[in-house]
Amino acid sequence: MEAVQLLVSGLANGCVYGLIALGFVLIYKATEAVNFAQGDFMMLGAFVTLGLTNAEYLHLPFWLAAPLSIAIMAALGYLLDLVILRHLFGQNQTAVVILTIALGFVIRFFAGAIWGHEPQTLESPLALGDVHLAGVVLGLADVAIIVVTVLLTWSLYQFFQRTKLGLAMQAASQNQMAAYFMGIPVRRVHGMIWGLSGATAAVAGILFASKGAIDPNAGLLGIKAFAAAVIGGFGSLPGALAGGLIVGVIEPFAARYLAAGYSQIAPYVLLLAVLVFRPHGLFSQVRTKKV
Amino acid sequence: MRIQFKTSYDHDIRLFPDRHSLIVYGALIVLALALPLLINEFYIGEVTNVLIWAIAGLGLMLLTGQTGQASLGHAAFLAIGCYTNTIMIEQGMPFVLAFPLAGVLTGIVGAIIAIPALRLHGIYLAIATIALSILADDIIVLLEPWTGGVSGKFPDVIRLFGIEIERWTMPVRFYYLVLTVAVICTLFYRNLLRSPLGRAFAAVRDSEVSATAMGVHIARTKAMAFGLSCMITGWAGALMGYYAGAFNNETFSLVISITLLMMIVIGGLGSIHGAFFGAVVVAFLPQGLSILKDGVLGGGVAIPGLETGVFGMILILFILFEPMGIYGRWLKIRIWFELFPFARKDMFRRQKSYLKTERLR
Numbered sequence: 001m002e003a004v005q006l007l008v009s010g011l012a013n014g015c016v017y018g019l020i021a022l023g024f025v026l027i028y029k030a031t032e033a034v035n036f037a038q039g040d041f042m043m044l045g046a047f048v049t050l051g052l053t054n055a056e057y058l059h060l061p062f063w064l065a066a067p068l069s070i071a072i073m074a075a076l077g078y079l080l081d082l083v084i085l086r087h088l089f090g091q092n093q094t095a096v097v098i099l100t101i102a103l104g105f106v107i108r109f110f111a112g113a114i115w116g117h118e119p120q121t122l123e124s125p126l127a128l129g130d131v132h133l134a135g136v137v138l139g140l141a142d143v144a145i146i147v148v149t150v151l152l153t154w155s156l157y158q159f160f161q162r163t164k165l166g167l168a169m170q171a172a173s174q175n176q177m178a179a180y181f182m183g184i185p186v187r188r189v190h191g192m193i194w195g196l197s198g199a200t201a202a203v204a205g206i207l208f209a210s211k212g213a214i215d216p217n218a219g220l221l222g223i224k225a226f227a228a229a230v231i232g233g234f235g236s237l238p239g240a241l242a243g244g245l246i247v248g249v250i251e252p253f254a255a256r257y258l259a260a261g262y263s264q265i266a267p268y269v270l271l272l273a274v275l276v277f278r279p280h281g282l283f284s285q286v287r288t289k290k291v
Numbered sequence: 292m293r294i295q296f297k298t299s300y301d302h303d304i305r306l307f308p309d310r311h312s313l314i315v316y317g318a319l320i321v322l323a324l325a326l327p328l329l330i331n332e333f334y335i336g337e338v339t340n341v342l343i344w345a346i347a348g349l350g351l352m353l354l355t356g357q358t359g360q361a362s363l364g365h366a367a368f369l370a371i372g373c374y375t376n377t378i379m380i381e382q383g384m385p386f387v388l389a390f391p392l393a394g395v396l397t398g399i400v401g402a403i404i405a406i407p408a409l410r411l412h413g414i415y416l417a418i419a420t421i422a423l424s425i426l427a428d429d430i431i432v433l434l435e436p437w438t439g440g441v442s443g444k445f446p447d448v449i450r451l452f453g454i455e456i457e458r459w460t461m462p463v464r465f466y467y468l469v470l471t472v473a474v475i476c477t478l479f480y481r482n483l484l485r486s487p488l489g490r491a492f493a494a495v496r497d498s499e500v501s502a503t504a505m506g507v508h509i510a511r512t513k514a515m516a517f518g519l520s521c522m523i524t525g526w527a528g529a530l531m532g533y534y535a536g537a538f539n540n541e542t543f544s545l546v547i548s549i550t551l552l553m554m555i556v557i558g559g560l561g562s563i564h565g566a567f568f569g570a571v572v573v574a575f576l577p578q579g580l581s582i583l584k585d586g587v588l589g590g591g592v593a594i595p596g597l598e599t600g601v602f603g604m605i606l607i608l609f610i611l612f613e614p615m616g617i618y619g620r621w622l623k624i625r626i627w628f629e630l631f632p633f634a635r636k637d638m639f640r641r642q643k644s645y646l647k648t649e650r651l652r
Contacts, residue, residue: 034414074551087611094361095610097417098556101549102606109600117596216596223425223545227488234414261433268422276407 004251005136012142014248015149016211019204020225021232021240022153023197028234029160030169030193033085033096038201039222044107045198045205046214047115050122062124070202077198081191089176089187104219112216126210141210146205146243147231152200153241160237169193217251229273233281242283246270301380304485323470324425327463327576331497336458339466341567342473343530348477348566355552356561357489358516359496360406363548364420365524367427370543372397372443373532374431374438377446386449396523396579401521405514407611430538436590443539446532458533469530475525482561483519553606576602 023038035041052065053055060068084103088095126141160166172179172186180186208214208221224247232243247267254266274281295302295309307313327335340449347369353453354360360608376393380386404423411419431438438444449468456464491512494502532538550573560570577598584597613620619639627634 028414036415058641084607084611091614093414094355094417095614097361098553099416099607099610102553102610103605104606105603109596109603112596113600206353218351223421226421230415230418249346261429265426267431268426271422272407272419272426273423279410279415 003253003254006256007249007288008136008138010109010141010212010249010252011245012145012248013251014228014245015145015241016204016208016221016244017225017228017247018241018244019145019149019152019200019207020222021229021244022156022237022277023200023204024225024229025232025235025237025240026156026193026197028202028229029237030173031085031095031172031190034234035098035197036097036100037107037219038197039225040107040111040219041073041077041198041201042205042208042222043074043214043216043219044111045202046209047067047111047205047216048072048202049206050120050209050214051115054120054123065205069206070199073202073205074195074199077201078191079159080198081194085194086187086190091189104222108216108219108221115216119215121213122209123205124206124210126207127147138166139211141207144210145207148203149244151240152203153237156200165189165192170227225269230271230281231274233283236281236283239281239283243281244255306481306485308439320474327466331633332462335462335466337574337578339458339462339469340534341570342466342469342475343527343534344554344570344573345567346473346476346530347524347527347551348558348570349480349563350520350522350527351551352478352555352561352563352566353483353492353523354520355555356565357368357484357492357496358513358520360513360516361417361552362420362520363417363545363552364423364425364427365521365551366543366545366547367420367423368397368401368521368524369528369531369547370398370427370431371521372528372541373538374444375525376529377444377532378437380447386451390526392530393529394522396526398518398522401524402514402518405517409510411512414541420548421545428544430539439539441539443537443542444532445537449533458536465533472526472530476526477563480523488512510599550602553602555616557606557609557616559616562616563617564621565616565618568621572605 020038020042023041024034027033027035027038039202049069052060052069053062058065080103084099085096088099124141126144131138131140131143136268160170168179169189169192172184172189176186205214208218208227225244227249230241230243231240231242231246232239247270250266250270251263254263258266297303325339330338339619346363350368351362351365352360354365372393375396376389379389379392384392408416408419432440434440453467454464455461456468458465484492490500491507494505494507494537495509495512495516502512503509528543531542535542554573555565556567556569558567558571559565580598580601609616615622623639626638
């Protein structure tokens, strides 16, 4: 029974990693860049919701504040692309990596300056109540996380596979020049994908903040989400979710059954092992280029 | 306006391009040697700090700037250098032997780690090295019998040929030690770039496909780059240990790795000058900010996270407007003066390039 409980709570945690990883994968899939600030995006999304909902700030009802903050984060993502990332168009990957790391610093600084550095809790209806299911106790927030994550992953997957815009995004990532000549507005597509990943980050942030306290350093969770994205295979949406779940499940089990020092390193050891044996992740999409 | 006439291949790979730069660098060395006469001991400590960061920057620059491999795990190698040096000296090895060996050992570890990492490039390497940086923290705690774990270690006073060197009581002697290491590392770096290996590094950075076509063994070159880079980083780590006076598992955190990478970007990727310029920024930014803050806010106001926030903003501006870093700006100003009436505005315009991935789906 204990193992089942560990498994279920691990899955709920893993879904948060999966949601952040989803943001990485979205951007990687469409722009071939990696947003190292995705974790900080999540933190910002949580704080925006908190600012709209909590009594000491704007005190809007949660169900109004949540979509509003998702919209705000989407707009912010689009704006970020418009103001900063568009100028890096076609530059090498390292520049984007370093830029997004710097962006994370800046976001953390502003969030700390606006909302303070103390951990705060989001006044969310999800924070109340537990669900009892065959002897396993699960918070309402955990259930919400699992449901929303699965739905979001599925709909994004469908979006990339079936819709015109999703296909345009993939085309834009594979060969910018060719996509441009085929009439795809590559720059605008990039802006949209940044907006989309901002919205995803906001969803992750709201769910994460419903589970517990949030502070400006919560963005460091993004590093675990990296492990998740890499284990699943960058560029694969179901892979991101699977990787998140694997990392999420390993953590509580390692904490329960391994010695104290070894449990924290378990996800990273797994990450290194995956990188060594299957560099492109378990759900790899990379095939060797023939020519 | 200076004109260099290159009549043979040797002219292209000279240590100093012409007599003018020989004089400039000679003067710089003389100035560095005379510095303790000019400024007081507090500032000597600060300059030492700059030099140590510059050595660490040179280490990472070799990997990122020359070979094009972004590493976010160099704090782990700083830690390896620092700990091996301290432990070997505790075991009774003399400093003359322990210090170089610490670097070499770090280099060997780096090359071994590089072997699996060679299959990764770009983003994957950056993420693998992030994991390395995080792991280092926990591994230091796990290896408590040797590393002292959370309580940390205190490096001994350096005894070099019967001369005692200590950072707090004799900052001038420590400064000369660091200066010597910095000059040796710089010369090593510069000479490496003139060697076939250094050219292979640049070839790998610019295009792996063309490098292979030219007969460069990619995997071996990358492993060498990793090893040599980690060697210099190991020395910097050992010096950082002495400079800090005490260190534990948290001294060499992921933040140090990130700072190091950002430092060489601000300084200017792929140039020796860049490592030094970046080190000046990193070392003096906290002081500069606190002076500015006192001027604006009247002092006494603590803003947590201000330093990293401002650092991030500076970095974003640099990547947007001056991807070559401070060195690039310096070069542009110099060339403007050298060409004076003939300098044109668009001389340094960036070439647009387009991305074409090797991912199929």
